[in-house]
Amino acid sequence: GTTRYYTFNVTIQNVTRLCTTRAIPTVNGKFPGPKIVTREGDRVVVKVVNNVKDNVTIHWHGVRQLRTGWSDGPAYVTQCPIQTGQSFVYNFTITGQRGTLFWHAHVSWMRATLYGPIVILPKRGVPYPFPVKPYKEVPIIFGEWFNADPEAIIAQSLQTGAGPNVSDAFTINGLPGPLYNCSSKDTFKLKVLPGKWYLLRLINAALNDELFFSIANHTLTVVDADAAYVKPFHTDIVLITPGQTTNVLLRAEPDAGCPAATHLMLARPYGTGQPGTFDNTTVAAVLEYAAAGHIKSLPLFRPWLPALNDTAFAANYSARLRSLATPEYPASVPRGVDRSFFFAVGLGTNPCPANQTCQGPTNRTMFTASMNNVSFTMPTTALLQAHYDNIAGVYTADFPVAPLEPFNYTGTAPNNTNVSSGTKVVALEYNTSVEVVLQGTSILGAESHPLHLHGFDFFVVGQGFGNYDSSKDPANFNLVDPVQRNTVGVPSGGWVAIRFFADNPGVWFMHCHLEVHTSWGLKMAWVVNDGPLPEQKLMPPPSDLPKC
Numbered sequence: 001g002t003t004r005y006y007t008f009n010v011t012i013q014n015v016t017r018l019c020t021t022r023a024i025p026t027v028n029g030k031f032p033g034p035k036i037v038t039r040e041g042d043r044v045v046v047k048v049v050n051n052v053k054d055n056v057t058i059h060w061h062g063v064r065q066l067r068t069g070w071s072d073g074p075a076y077v078t079q080c081p082i083q084t085g086q087s088f089v090y091n092f093t094i095t096g097q098r099g100t101l102f103w104h105a106h107v108s109w110m111r112a113t114l115y116g117p118i119v120i121l122p123k124r125g126v127p128y129p130f131p132v133k134p135y136k137e138v139p140i141i142f143g144e145w146f147n148a149d150p151e152a153i154i155a156q157s158l159q160t161g162a163g164p165n166v167s168d169a170f171t172i173n174g175l176p177g178p179l180y181n182c183s184s185k186d187t188f189k190l191k192v193l194p195g196k197w198y199l200l201r202l203i204n205a206a207l208n209d210e211l212f213f214s215i216a217n218h219t220l221t222v223v224d225a226d227a228a229y230v231k232p233f234h235t236d237i238v239l240i241t242p243g244q245t246t247n248v249l250l251r252a253e254p255d256a257g258c259p260a261a262t263h264l265m266l267a268r269p270y271g272t273g274q275p276g277t278f279d280n281t282t283v284a285a286v287l288e289y290a291a292a293g294h295i296k297s298l299p300l301f302r303p304w305l306p307a308l309n310d311t312a313f314a315a316n317y318s319a320r321l322r323s324l325a326t327p328e329y330p331a332s333v334p335r336g337v338d339r340s341f342f343f344a345v346g347l348g349t350n351p352c353p354a355n356q357t358c359q360g361p362t363n364r365t366m367f368t369a370s371m372n373n374v375s376f377t378m379p380t381t382a383l384l385q386a387h388y389d390n391i392a393g394v395y396t397a398d399f400p401v402a403p404l405e406p407f408n409y410t411g412t413a414p415n416n417t418n419v420s421s422g423t424k425v426v427a428l429e430y431n432t433s434v435e436v437v438l439q440g441t442s443i444l445g446a447e448s449h450p451l452h453l454h455g456f457d458f459f460v461v462g463q464g465f466g467n468y469d470s471s472k473d474p475a476n477f478n479l480v481d482p483v484q485r486n487t488v489g490v491p492s493g494g495w496v497a498i499r500f501f502a503d504n505p506g507v508w509f510m511h512c513h514l515e516v517h518t519s520w521g522l523k524m525a526w527v528v529n530d531g532p533l534p535e536q537k538l539m540p541p542p543s544d545l546p547k548c
C-alpha cells in the first residue's frame with residue numbers, strides 16, 4: 001500500500017446556521033471536516049495540531065488499529081489529550097476493511113463539530129463485490145447543530161443531573177436544510193444524472209440520536225456496514241445509529257411525469273420512549289435532476305419515514321443485515337467462546353449530593369448511566385500508558401462479568417440506584433474468543449443504546465426482545481453470516497449478543513455512542529495482553545505521545 005499524509009489544524013471558525021453564528025472548533029476551517037480517502041492496506045499519517053484553547057484528540061472511528069492503539073484517540077483511554085499549541089501524529093494502517101468510517105474528536109463533546117468522513121476504497125484493481133460500478137461516490141454525513149455551546153450544555157447536565165438540552169437541528173453534510181427556519185440556503189444538494197448509479201456513504205456523526213433516512217421515490221440497496229460488505233438488500237429506509245456507517249447504492253431514476261422534480265432526502269430520529277425529550281425535527285437535503293432553479297418552483301416529493309418510536313421497524317431492519325460471507329470475504333465468526341459476559345446496559349439515578357440542587361428524573365436525583373451497575377470514571381492518566389508502563393492505581397481489573405443481581409429487564413423495572421463508580425476494566429489474554437450479551441434495562445424510559453467497541457469488529461450473533469435466556473437463545477445464534485460491525489444498537493427492552501476474537505493487544509474503550517450516555521458513565525474498557533509472538537505485541541508508544 002501507499003502512505004497518505006494529512007495535516008489537521010484544529011482552529012476556531014465562525015460558522016452560521018439557523019441564523020446563529022458560533023465560533024466552533026473545526027479542522028482546517030471546514031465544517032464538517034475534511035475527507036480522508038484511502039485504500040485497504042494503506043498507511044494513514046495525520047498530524048493533528050491543536051490551535052484552540054481546549055484539549056483535543058481525534059479518534060478514527062472503526063479503524064481496527066492493529067497493534068497501534070496509541071493512535072486510537074479516546075482521551076485518557078489511549079492517550080493524554082493534545083494541549084493548546086501542541087501536536088501529535090496519528091499513524092495507522094487500514095487492515096481488512098473497505099467501505100466508510102469516520103473520524104471525530106474524542107474528548108468531552110467536541111465531536112459536535114469536529115468530524116469528517118473516512119473513505120476506504122478496495123485495494124487497487126480489486127472491484128466492488130456488487131455488479132454495478134458507481135458513477136459517483138458521495139459521503140452523506142449526519143450531524144447535529146447546537147445554537148448554544150455543546151460544552152456548556154453537557155457541563156450543565158452533569159452539574160444538575162438533568163437531561164441536557166437537545167440540539168437545534170439535524171444536519172446533512174453540515175446543513176440543516178429547508179424544513180428549518182432560516183435554512184433554505186443551507187441545503188445540501190446532490191445533482192444526479194438519470195440512469196446513473198451512485199454510492200452514498202452514510203455516516204451518523206450525530207451526538208445523541210439514531211436516525212431514519214429515506215429518499216423520496218427511490219429504493220436504496222445496502223451493500224456495506226461499518227466498512228464490511230453485507231449481502232445486498234433493498235430498502236426504502238435506512239436506520240443508522242450514532243457511530244454506524246452504511247453504504248447504499250442509488251439508481252437515479254427521475255419521476256416519469258415530471259423529470260425535473262425535486263426529491264427530498266430526509267432524516268429524523270428513532271427514539272422510542274420519552275416523548276418531549278427528543279428533538280424530533282427533520283433534516284432535508286435535495287436530490288436534483290436538472291439545473292432546476294429555486295427548489296420551491298418545482299413539485300417536491302417527500303419520503304415517508306417511520307414514527308419516532310417504531311421499534312418494530314428498527315428490529316426488522318437490523319435483522320436484515322448479514323455479512324457477505326463469501327470465500328473472498330469470509331465471516332470468521334468465533335464458533336466457541338472462551339469467555340462470556342452479560343452486561344446490563346442502561347440509565348439509572350444517583351442521589352443528589354447534599355450541597356447541590358438536582359433536577360434529575362425524580363426528585364433530588366441525578367441521571368447516571370452504567371454497565372453492570374458500574375458508572376465508569378475517567379482516569380487522569382491514559383489507561384494504555386498505565387497498562388504499558390505497569391503504573392498501579394489507574395484502573396482495577398475487576399469489572400463485573402454480570403450485574404449485581406438479576407432482575408426483570410422489561411417493563412417498569414425498579415429504579416436502578418445500585419450504581420457505583422470506578423475505573424474498572426476486563427483483562428483478556430491475547431486471542432481469547434469473547435461473547436458479550438448486552439441487555440438493555442429499560443429503566444427510565446426505553447431507549448436503545450448504540451454500543452461501540454474500539455479496536456475490533458464484532459459479529460452480531462443474536463438479538464431479541466425481553467430478557468435474554470441463556471438456556472434457549474444461544475440455540476438460535478447465527479454463526480454463519482452475522483453482520484460484522486463496530487457499533488450495534490442494543491434494543492430498548494431487548495438484547496444483542498456479540499462475539500469477537502481479542503486479537504488486538506492494547507486498551508480498548510467500549511461505550512454508548514449517544515454522547516450524553518457516555519458522559520453519564522455508560523462506558524468501560526478491555527485490556528488485551530500481548531501474545532507470545534513479536535507480531536502479537538502492542539507497538540511501543542510514539543515519541544510525540546502527549547503527556548497528561
Ligand code: C2O
Binds near residue numbers: 061104454
Ligand atoms: Cu466514535 Cu469511542 O467513539
